[in-house]
Amino acid sequence: MNLPLLVVILGPTGSGKTTLALFLGDRLDGEIVSCDSLAVYRELEIGTAKPTREERQRMPHHLIDLVSPTDQFTAGDYSRCARKAIHEIRERRRLPVVVGGTGLYLRALLEGLFAGVPRSEDLRSRLRERATRRSPEYLHRLLGRIDPAAAKNIHANDVAKVIRALEVVIRSGHPITELWREGRDPLQGFRILRLGLNPDRDALYERLNQRAREMFSAGLIEETRALQERYGRNVRSLRSLGYRQASAYLDGAFPLDKAILAVQQGHRNYAKRQLTWFRREPDVQWRSGFGSDLQIQRECLEVVKHEIARKDR
């Protein structure tokens, strides 16, 4: 097959994906496609560990600073925008390098989503209200009557997923499980090379602890305060890791040292969940180390070069 190459770098937060991507991009005429559910928001800077301004000047970055912190952005939006960016990069004859941290978004990009219905806020809030007034089990039983297969798949306590399943049946008239069976909508026209970073767990956790401290000294609290003042405190993007704890601190919920510990904890837990997700990702060439490791950078460069060469054979 003579398809163009798409490089995907995946791994937990703090594993050095950005560093590796820049290294490869510099040498292979690449452009970066961020795959991060929070980097798409403008004005969220410190807490999202976005690539720095200098890093972004080295080569084009896409899917960063796309929408306002008050906007609603979903996996479907991501998938559409990222695919567009990738195709445009290809038209420029450059190498797209996807830097993936958000598992669902990466899957939405590569595999596509099922042909479901978009969110509908009013229906959701009505369902959520019922769940709190009655019980999570009540909603789950309701789902069991309309879409028994989905109810079997989703735990009764997982209200968020029960609500989505209900939303789909009610709005589309088709059970979500039926729509799943009809398949997804995978990205076409690329050979995908997946490079995974999996540093030693203790080293990663230490790195995340350090990074969280740096976020605070870089002004996470001040940034959060400014965002709160501009957009109010109920903005969804401010409920994400880091900003949520900073907001709680600003509300006087706990002292600064506790806020820092909570952010560190949150990042460690998040990294672990990412690893669980990425382990299921198919055909990943795993490297056990950080993306900043020179040895790993060189190895990955060789792997990618080799793949590029295969195309010309």
Added chain:
RNA sequence: GCACAGGUGACCGAGUGGUUAAUGGUAGCAGACUGUAAAUCUGCCGCUCUUAGGAGCUACGGAGGUUCGAAUCCUCCCCUGUGCA
């Protein structure tokens, strides 16, 4: 050094004679995930075996004791916190 209050599994913290390897919570590990995903949720969590139903061992500061039976009651000792010296 007298007076109280305490010492419980990695941590916090319930439990005041027996269905107690010991409620909860946190951390840790593993897992799920199809439009909130930095979200949401699940399982395991003293040790060793196991034909997976269980079996054995070690545990509630230490040492004794009471009792058929003790994390729980008694005695002494060690340690910690607060108050008085």
